[in-house]
């Protein structure tokens with residue numbers, strides 16, 4: 001089993017890049033944020049355990065995250081290609097993933113580190129809108145839908161995520177700096193980190209990411 005990891009602060013464009021890469025590759029997209037939001041919506045035990053942390057912009061416990069990752073990957077074929085988005089988020093999660101992959105014979109081939117100016121992330125997040133039905137991501141200024149509030153792809157209603165408000169966004173940026181940014185050195189030391197400039201358009205990030213994956 002092979003995997004790539006999309007690393008980057010909130011709003012750096014991990015979800016948008018994941019959607020683009022999925023279109024012309026065989027990656028299975030694994031977003032812990034999407035999995036947790038689905039669990040909250042369904043009211044499962046995982047959702048109940050995660051909701052308060054998510055609303056506050058804090059991280060959900062490493063044990064819970066590693067457990068949902070193991071469950072999600074457990075049934076995948078040995079030749080599956082995974083794309084992690086929003087995982088790992090802490091050194092403990094990265095070490096847990098190393099242990100898990102050692103057990104199942106998995107390899108992390110690339111870590112794409114989306115580099116963006118933190119100042120630019122706040123307006124990106126506060127203007128983000130997501131389709132209720134298909135999860136496609138838009139932005140009121142940078143990537144507006146053709147019709148306000150309506151998804152271009154399936155006509156679904158666009159909504160603003162509960163945690164995309166200014167106060168929670170500030171917490172998420174702080175959490176990224178203290179808990180997630182140390183992963184940059186972790187993966188640099190493994191020789192698999194590729195910096196991707198995420199400061200301009202989504203299309204540009206996609207081209208840079210494809211170049212890094214094919215190099």
Ligand code: ADP
Nearest residue numbers: 010011032033053054058059060065086087089
């Ligand atoms: P973003 O990257 O835009 O902040 P995500 O959708 O990846 O958003 O995550 C939303 C929230 O879900 C996070 O703020 C956190 O509470 C929780 N979460 C998602 N993935 C993880 C993870 N790997 N570890 C801990 N918490 C997570």
